[in-house]
Amino acid sequence: MHLDHSHDTTTAVSADAARPDGTRRALRIGLGGPVGSGKTATVAALCRALRDTFSIAVVTNDIYTREDAEFLLRNAVLPPERIQAVETGACPHTAIRDDISANLEAVEDLEDAVGPLDLILVESGGDNLTATFSKGLVDAQVFVIDVAGGDDIPRKGGPGVTTADLLVVNKTDLAPYVGSDLGRMARDAQDQRGELPVAFTSLTSGEGVKPVADWVRARLAAWSA
Amino acid sequence: MDTTSTHGASPGAARAALLVLADGRFPAGGHAHSGGAEAAVKAGRIREATDLAAFCRGRLHTSGLTSAALAAAAAAGADPLALDEAADARTPSPALRATARKLGRQLMRAARAAWPCDALDALAAARPRGAHQPVVLGVTARAAGLGPEDAAHCVAYESVGGPATAVVRLLGLDPFEATAVLARLAPELDQVARRAAEAGRRALTEGPGTLPAASAPLLDITAQAHAAWPVRLFAS
Amino acid sequence: MTALAPAGVEATARITAVPDGLGGTRLPVLESDGPLALRRTRGAGAYARVTVVGAMSAPLGGDRLAIEAGVRDGAALTVDSAAATVALPGRGGRPARYDVRLTAGAGACLRWLPEPLISARGSDLRMTTRVELAACARLVLREEQVLGRYGEETGTLTTRLTVHRAGRPLLDQELAYGPGAPGGWDGAAVLGGNRAAGQLLVVRPEFEHSPPETALLGDNGVLTPLAGPAVLVTAVAADALGLRRVLDRALRTFG
Numbered sequence: 001m002h003l004d005h006s007h008d009t010t011t012a013v014s015a016d017a018a019r020p021d022g023t024r025r026a027l028r029i030g031l032g033g034p035v036g037s038g039k040t041a042t043v044a045a046l047c048r049a050l051r052d053t054f055s056i057a058v059v060t061n062d063i064y065t066r067e068d069a070e071f072l073l074r075n076a077v078l079p080p081e082r083i084q085a086v087e088t089g090a091c092p093h094t095a096i097r098d099d100i101s102a103n104l105e106a107v108e109d110l111e112d113a114v115g116p117l118d119l120i121l122v123e124s125g126g127d128n129l130t131a132t133f134s135k136g137l138v139d140a141q142v143f144v145i146d147v148a149g150g151d152d153i154p155r156k157g158g159p160g161v162t163t164a165d166l167l168v169v170n171k172t173d174l175a176p177y178v179g180s181d182l183g184r185m186a187r188d189a190q191d192q193r194g195e196l197p198v199a200f201t202s203l204t205s206g207e208g209v210k211p212v213a214d215w216v217r218a219r220l221a222a223w224s225a
Numbered sequence: 226m227d228t229t230s231t232h233g234a235s236p237g238a239a240r241a242a243l244l245v246l247a248d249g250r251f252p253a254g255g256h257a258h259s260g261g262a263e264a265a266v267k268a269g270r271i272r273e274a275t276d277l278a279a280f281c282r283g284r285l286h287t288s289g290l291t292s293a294a295l296a297a298a299a300a301a302g303a304d305p306l307a308l309d310e311a312a313d314a315r316t317p318s319p320a321l322r323a324t325a326r327k328l329g330r331q332l333m334r335a336a337r338a339a340w341p342c343d344a345l346d347a348l349a350a351a352r353p354r355g356a357h358q359p360v361v362l363g364v365t366a367r368a369a370g371l372g373p374e375d376a377a378h379c380v381a382y383e384s385v386g387g388p389a390t391a392v393v394r395l396l397g398l399d400p401f402e403a404t405a406v407l408a409r410l411a412p413e414l415d416q417v418a419r420r421a422a423e424a425g426r427r428a429l430t431e432g433p434g435t436l437p438a439a440s441a442p443l444l445d446i447t448a449q450a451h452a453a454w455p456v457r458l459f460a461s
Numbered sequence: 462m463t464a465l466a467p468a469g470v471e472a473t474a475r476i477t478a479v480p481d482g483l484g485g486t487r488l489p490v491l492e493s494d495g496p497l498a499l500r501r502t503r504g505a506g507a508y509a510r511v512t513v514v515g516a517m518s519a520p521l522g523g524d525r526l527a528i529e530a531g532v533r534d535g536a537a538l539t540v541d542s543a544a545a546t547v548a549l550p551g552r553g554g555r556p557a558r559y560d561v562r563l564t565a566g567a568g569a570c571l572r573w574l575p576e577p578l579i580s581a582r583g584s585d586l587r588m589t590t591r592v593e594l595a596a597c598a599r600l601v602l603r604e605e606q607v608l609g610r611y612g613e614e615t616g617t618l619t620t621r622l623t624v625h626r627a628g629r630p631l632l633d634q635e636l637a638y639g640p641g642a643p644g645g646w647d648g649a650a651v652l653g654g655n656r657a658a659g660q661l662l663v664v665r666p667e668f669e670h671s672p673p674e675t676a677l678l679g680d681n682g683v684l685t686p687l688a689g690p691a692v693l694v695t696a697v698a699a700d701a702l703g704l705r706r707v708l709d710r711a712l713r714t715f716g
Contacts, residue, residue, distance in 0.1 A: 064458045087460035089257035090394050099252035101331035261650060268680075270649035279648025286643035287651060313688035314630035317695065319675055322688065413644065438621065438633035439643075441651040442658050445695050446683045449675055 019111070026057075026117035027223040028107060029216060030096065030133035032160055033144035035126030038170040038203060040068045042144055043123050045209035046216060047077035054118040054220065057082040057110040059103060061092045063125040081114055092125030100137040107137075119220060129158035140219055142212065146171040151180035154188035162192045166199060166215050173202040239370035245339065246362075246369060247379045249386065254331035258324065259391030259459035260284060260384065264447035266395045274402040277392050281385040281410055287441035289384030290417050291315050292359040293377040294436045297425025299363020300376035303433065305348050305356060311433035312357035318445045320452035322357075324461040330355030336365035344368060363425075377421035381414050391459055469523025469551060470495045476530040478509055478538040478569075485509070486536045495519075497526060504539060513542040513575065520559050520586060522551020527560040530573075534566035534595075542575040545607070545701075548616055550583035556617075561590040565598035572716070577605035577657070577701050584616030585641055589623070596627040597666045600691075601716055603708060605659035607701045608638055608652075615656070617641030624662065624691075631689040632662060652697055655681065657704040661694040663715040668692065673715075682707040 019025045031039050040060075047056055058078060060068040062085060069085035072078065084106040088095040095102055103122060111117055122138055124131060133141045143164035145153050148171055154161055161167060167189055175182050182200065189198045199211035245251065262280065265271045271280055295312050299305050316322045333355065337345050344364050348356055355361075359380050366376035389403045421437070428436050448461065472495030481487040486509035493499045496519035504510035513528070520526050532538045548557060565571045580586060594600055604622060608615030617639035624632040636658065638646050645651060652658065668690035676684040682696030694711040698704035 064456060066455070087257050087457075089259070089391070089460065090458045091256060094256050098250065099254060099256055101252055101254045101334050102257060102327075104334065105327070105330060265649040265653075268649075268653075270653050276649055279645050280650045281645070282643075283645025283648040283650035286637075286645055290643075311630055311633070314624075314633045317632065317634070317687055317693045318683070318685050434623070434630060434633070438623070438635040440634045440636065442636070442695050442697050443653050443681075444650050445685070446681060446697065449683045449685060450677055450680075453677075 023116070024224065026111060026120045027140075027220055028120045028122055028138045029219065030122045030124065030138035030141040031144060032096065032124040032127065032131050032133060032141060032164075034128065034149055037126070037144045037146040037149060039123055039126065039144045040071050041203050042142075042168065042170065042201070042209060042212060043121050044072055044075055044077045045203050046121060046213055047072070049209055049213040050119065050216065051078065055114075055116065056119045056121065057084070057114060057117050059106045059110070059120060059122045060085045061088050061095050061103065061123060061125045063088065063092055064090060068123060068125070082110065084110055088125060093127045093131040096122065096124045096137060097132060097134045100134045103137050118224075119216070129153070129156070129160050132159045132163065139223065140165040142166045142168055144168045144170055147175045147180040147182065147185070148178045151182075151185050154185050154192060157192045161189070164196070166197050166212065167193060168212055169198065169200050171202060172200045173204055239375075242369040243371055243375045243379065246366065246371070247382060249390070251335060253335045254328055255383065255387055256390075257460045258328065258387055259395070259461065260387040261444045261447060261451075261461070262388035262391045263395060263457060263459045264451040265443075266392065268447065271392060271396070274398060274406055277389060277398065277403065278406045278409070281388055281406060282413065283441060284388060284444065285381060285385050285410065285413060285417055287439040288444060289381050290421055290437050290439045292384060293380040293418060293421035294424040294428075295357065296359040296363035296366065296376040296380040297373035297422045298428040298433060298436060299360050299425075300366040300371060300373045301425050301429050302367065303425070303428050305360050305364055306351060307433050308360045308363070309352065309356045311436060312360060315438045315440065316357070317440075318448045320448045320461065321445065324448075325357040325359075326352075326355035328355075328358040329361040332358055332361045332365065336361065336368065340365060340368040342368040373422040373425045374418060377418040377425065378414070381417045381421065385410055385414070395458060469521060469525065469555070469557065470519070471525045472497055473527040473529060474499055474513070476511055476528070476538070476540065477533065478531070478536040479533045480535040486538060495526070496524075497528060506537075508537040508539045508570070508572070510539040510541070513540065515542070515544050515546065519546070520557035521549050522557050522585060523553055523555045524551070524557040526558065527562065529562045530564075530571070532565040532569040532571045532598075535568045536566075537570040539572040539574065545576045545579050547579045547581055547610070548584040548586035548618065549581050550585070550616065554585075556585040556587055559586060559588040561588070563590070563592045565592075565594050565600060567595045567597055569595065570599045571601070573600070573602040575603070577607045577659075578618070579607045579610055580616040580618040580639060581610055582614045582616055586616070586618050588618070588620040590620070592624040594624065594626045594631070594664060598626075598664070599666070600624075600662065600664040601712070602662045603659065603712070605657065605701065605704055605708070606636065606638065607704075608656045615639045622660065622662075624664070626664065626689055626691075629689070631664070631691055632687055632693065634660070655697040655699055657698045657701050659696050659704045659708050661708045661711050662691060664691040666690055678707050678710060684711055
């Protein structure tokens with residue numbers, strides 16, 4: 001409804017695709033998933049893979065610290081001014097879905113501070129299988145699970161597994177050790193997700209994030225087309 | 226979509242709009258803030274429901290009253306920029322000034338989507354980094370067809386609702402007990418809101434200097450320490 | 462000027478400080494009144510110094526006391542007191558008022574450093590301090606509230622400190638403690654069981670460009686830059702001595 005009124009806005013409301021000055025704003029991609037599935041490692045790997053081609057920034061939503069932001073800073077995947085931590089009052093799913101105001105502020109502040117960006121990765125704190133991003137905050141979302149969390153997670157479904165624009169099954173190198181059946185995970189995921197893509201990754205190898213990075217590149221190409 | 230309907234209502238006549246604005250789910254960022262309760266819990270000053278009650282009562286009659294009066298004055302139509310300056314003078318802690326402006330900016334975003342109007346646009350343009358939250362709330366209340374009492378009630382309730390919710394998360398306090406604390410404070414909330422509304426109306430003619438300035442030393446002191454913690458659940 | 466009606470004492474003491482033309486300050490007005498006796502004492506440097514001597518225990522319930530001090534352009538004044546001010550109950554059980562009105566002109570310096578205000582059991586005092594500063598005036602102001610004499614319950618005490626600089630609000634704070642105050646004053650948000658609270662305000666024009674940084678002073682004190690060119694120390698403590706220790710730390714830095 002904000003599109004219908006005639007008032008000039010000094011800040012964009014929600015997911016308006018344009019900046020206040022009319023130029024197309026950065027593509028925003030959310031990364032969610034359970035605790036320990038490798039969201040922060042995926043964000044770090046994506047930054048390394050894409051930072052030479054695109055202007056990137058990251059917003060983290062930690063549960064009770066700036067730990068994820070600190071991890072990214074320590075590993076120097078991006079300069080510090082390109083990383084912002086949002087405090088979530090112990091409820092990351094609230095900050096990425098129900099009350100996105102702090103995240104929108106962080107996103108705008110980043111564009112103000114470091115100039116026009118191509119891509120902003122919004123990382124959720126580890127939460128449960130129902131945590132998804134608001135469409136008012138991100139343009140696409142990635143849900144990261146791992147084989148060690150149990151190979152029945154795709155079968156169980158849930159909004160993250162079922163509706164995310166990309167499902168990432170991480171830590172495939174561990175599958176033999178934890179008794180997870182990758183083939184079964186792929187079949188279950190397809191049953192739940194239909195045509196929506198699934199990427200299997202192992203971030204222990206240098207090129208491990210490639211399927212996710214390729215998917216992001218395709219989204220970026222579509223966004224700026 | 227017709228967005229003019231709220232503007233036709235006479236101030237104070239709306240009621241459902243107050244429920245929308247005062248709803249804890251109103252997306253204005255409040256969920257990430259404990260109103261000083263996290264610091265009080267860590268210091269051992271809040272351990273159980275009776276401590277929470279004393280904390281909330283003290284906050285209500287100090288920063289709660291002060292904020293409610295600022296909101297009431299804004300809802301009554303006083304100059305929001307003069308009120309913003311009065312709010313600065315009433316907030317000696319830089320951490321709390323930053324929090325108030327951050328929450329003001331977040332509220333502004335939700336308010337302009339919910340009740341778009343020139344007054345909100347003008348305030349957003351004058352304070353792009355955020356005006357003090359109670360001032361934004363008062364202007365929002367006015368845009369929603371609400372009056373000074375409504376704005377004062379909303380802010381007074383927020384001043385205790387936030388800490389109560391936070392303590393449930395921090396201490397695992399029984400949520401029924403926490404809600405009972407709030408329910409027992411209701412008569413005092415009404416009293417504070419009435420006082421704030423009267424002061425807010427008076428400020429229209431006598432200026433913001435006449436508004437209450439009730440303050441709480443421990444809230445001011447601990448807010449700064451809390452802002453420097455490396456690990457915390459809440460932003461303030 | 463003093464009126465000894467059954468209603469209580471009404472008294473206003475006045476000080477005016479002006480430059481003496483020799484790099485110092487003289488006091489063309491130094492008026493004691495009722496319980497507020499003023500003595501010129503030995504100052505330091507350009508500062509003239511006035512000490513408020515408690516000629517009798519005051520304020521009592523029903524009293525209306527006031528001190529007005531004006532520091533004119535370029536003058537420098539220190540005001541302190543010989544002993545703590547003790548608020549005591551009056552016979553009628555009515556509240557007492559104590560109003561301090563301070564002004565400092567261009568280039569003027571005012572140091573307002575009285576001893577603590579002690580709220581004795583059964584007393585009810587409403588105190589206001591209003592300060593009007595020119596844009597380039599300097600101020601050091603200390604206020605200490607002590608709730609009850611040693612081992613005693615507190616009376617009711619409300620104070621309001623309002624400071625304007627160049628006509629704009631710089632600081633406005635109201636405190637209310639004791640049996641007549643709104644609820645929660647002794648709880649975890651306000652005093653947390655402490656019995657002494659205090660403020661030290663330092664206003665300097667140069668803070669506009671280089672404001673001091675926030676500093677924690679132990680667990681129960683903090684030094685914070687205000688929105689204007691000033692810093693405020695806020696502290697609470699179990700007793701007057703503990704409070705003074707915290708405020709003195711800051712006074713040594715900024716005094």
